[in-house]
Amino acid sequence: MPGGGAVGRRGPLPGGADAVYDVVVVGAGVVGCAIARALARYPLRVALVEAADDVGEGTSKANTAILHTGFDAAPGTLEAGLVRAGHRLLSGYAAEAGIPVEPVGALLVAWDEEQHAALPKLAAKAARNGHHATRIIDAAELRRREPHLGPGALAALAVPGESLICPWTTTLAYATQAVLSGVDLHLGCRVTDVVTGPGALHRLTTARGPLSARFLVNACGLHADRFDALLGVRDFTVTPRRGQLLVYDKAARDLVRHILLPVPGPLGKGVLVAPTVYGNVLLGPTAEDLDDRTATGTTAEGLAGLRDRGARIVPALVAEEVTAAYAGLRAATGQEDYRCVARPALRYVTVGGIRSTGLSASLALAEHVLGLLSECGLRTGPEGPLVPVRMPRIGEAFPRPYRDAAAVARDPAFGTVVCHCEHVTRGEVRDALASVVPPAALDGLRRRTRAGAGRCQGTHCRPALRALFEEYGKGAGAR
Numbered sequence: 001m002p003g004g005g006a007v008g009r010r011g012p013l014p015g016g017a018d019a020v021y022d023v024v025v026v027g028a029g030v031v032g033c034a035i036a037r038a039l040a041r042y043p044l045r046v047a048l049v050e051a052a053d054d055v056g057e058g059t060s061k062a063n064t065a066i067l068h069t070g071f072d073a074a075p076g077t078l079e080a081g082l083v084r085a086g087h088r089l090l091s092g093y094a095a096e097a098g099i100p101v102e103p104v105g106a107l108l109v110a111w112d113e114e115q116h117a118a119l120p121k122l123a124a125k126a127a128r129n130g131h132h133a134t135r136i137i138d139a140a141e142l143r144r145r146e147p148h149l150g151p152g153a154l155a156a157l158a159v160p161g162e163s164l165i166c167p168w169t170t171t172l173a174y175a176t177q178a179v180l181s182g183v184d185l186h187l188g189c190r191v192t193d194v195v196t197g198p199g200a201l202h203r204l205t206t207a208r209g210p211l212s213a214r215f216l217v218n219a220c221g222l223h224a225d226r227f228d229a230l231l232g233v234r235d236f237t238v239t240p241r242r243g244q245l246l247v248y249d250k251a252a253r254d255l256v257r258h259i260l261l262p263v264p265g266p267l268g269k270g271v272l273v274a275p276t277v278y279g280n281v282l283l284g285p286t287a288e289d290l291d292d293r294t295a296t297g298t299t300a301e302g303l304a305g306l307r308d309r310g311a312r313i314v315p316a317l318v319a320e321e322v323t324a325a326y327a328g329l330r331a332a333t334g335q336e337d338y339r340c341v342a343r344p345a346l347r348y349v350t351v352g353g354i355r356s357t358g359l360s361a362s363l364a365l366a367e368h369v370l371g372l373l374s375e376c377g378l379r380t381g382p383e384g385p386l387v388p389v390r391m392p393r394i395g396e397a398f399p400r401p402y403r404d405a406a407a408v409a410r411d412p413a414f415g416t417v418v419c420h421c422e423h424v425t426r427g428e429v430r431d432a433l434a435s436v437v438p439p440a441a442l443d444g445l446r447r448r449t450r451a452g453a454g455r456c457q458g459t460h461c462r463p464a465l466r467a468l469f470e471e472y473g474k475g476a477g478a479r
């Protein structure tokens with residue numbers, strides 16, 4: 001659609017009560033944004049509706065940032081197939097769209113005889129998931145590949161293809177491309193009620209006024225069960241499973257070369273140590289089943305437990321400085337698989353239970369949802385090209401603007417550093433504030449540029465960033 005879709009986070013919805021969309025996708029996490037982007041290939045009127053005032057404000061902003069191959073998924077599940085396909089699709093898309101990805105590979109480390117004995121079974125499971133390149137390596141090779149590993153590691157399963165990825169840029173790339181290709185993005189727009197007439201339209205009540213949809217997609221993450229209930233559907237209950245993580249300073253980066261995974265247990269993938277695409281090292285996550293869907297705080301107990309685990313995996317790591325701690329909530333549903341359901345009678349698709357692999361699976365999930373919408377009766381019309389996107393370079397392994405002499409010569413704003421910890425320039429901040437999906441606040445600016453994400457956590461650059469927000473962020477409310 002020429003000119004792109006509307007982006008707004010305040011005031012009445014454009015079109016008011018008469019706004020009728022072919023498809024409304026509710027929830028602009030990585031999953032909803034991927035679905036909206038997939039729908040944007042067709043001549044359809046599509047809206048992406050989000051309660052928060054930015055995209056990726058839920059679980060999608062607080063995860064472990066690994067692009068999984070799906071080697072350890074339960075074979076034959078929907079999740080196994082979609083993570084595997086998603087890894088392939090997102091690896092290709094990341095290169096095209098400028099999403100930072102580093103294919104460092106994983107080492108699944110055995111620390112005792114029981115875990116050692118489990119490695120061949122894990123290799124066989126990987127093969128059943130179509131991943132035939134895993135290899136068991138002995139203690140000597142493991143130590144050559146990871147010299148800072150703690151004492152007592154017996155062997156490891158090497159898993160090529162497991163990669164580091166920037167989760168923030170991924171969600172933003174999907175949202176940006178969706179909007180450029182015609183999708184309306186309604187932020188600050190919680191859906192509070194849905195009235196569905198037989199054969200007619202869904203009428204949605206939102207925080208910004210009413211809108212109508214022929215087909216509806218629930219991509220509400222932690223709230224997918226509550227959204228289902230608005231349509232009278234009661235299939236599952238979401239139990240938030242919290243994952244707390246520690247981010248170590250960039251000085252620790254040389255201590256770790258691969259994603260260091262434990263042999264998985266009943267509560268999931270377990271605690272890992274991994275580099276990040278921003279040049280830090282992550283330790284986490286915990287796995288705690290809670291009742292509170294807003295409990296994204298960290299706890300002294302949780303972080304102390306992580307340090308204990310980290311001290312065993314890479315002892316030198318825990319002596320390094322911690323840059324930040326955060327927590328995310330997985331949308332667990334008591335079933336070790338996704339809960340993706342088409343309900344043709346309601347012209348409604350639920351995309352639920354996307355627990356710990358949704359970032360990796362996102363592009364494949366979106367294609368799967370197109371199929372479910374077709375089962376519901378959606379006729380998309382002919383497929384067309386999406387408007388291409390090229391995202392800002394915020395990964396450490398890629399030339400950053402402050403180091404790019406040609407960029408600085410073209411525009412001196414790329415030579416003026418405003419965030420000294422992360423080397424973020426005035427030009428990058430300015431461009432983020434004027435982007436297709438601009439940030440609503442400093443936290444959103446951090447996810448787009450890394451400004452304020454470093455050692456001082458914004459203590460030094462916050463006033464300058466606020467001033468730039470004032471200067472360039474006037475259009476951040478709406479476009």
Ligand SMILES: Cc1cc2nc3c(=O)[nH]c(=O)nc-3n(C[C@H](O)[C@H](O)[C@H](O)COP(=O)(O)OP(=O)(O)OC[C@H]3O[C@@H](n4cnc5c(N)ncnc54)[C@H](O)[C@@H]3O)c2cc1C
Nearest residue numbers: 027029031051058059060063064066191221243328358360
């Ligand atoms: C600790 C942790 C580590 C993880 N590590 C990885 C990893 O390494 N690799 C990987 O692939 N995956 C990982 N995951 C999983 C991944 O982060 C999730 O699967 C993914 O982010 C889920 O995205 P989503 O879009 O479904 O949900 P969310 O990102 O939560 O998005 C849902 C959105 O719906 C909105 N919403 C809800 N209700 C309404 C309503 N009524 N009206 C409007 N909007 C609404 C919310 O505001 C929210 O923005 C991890 C998760 C956690 C918690």
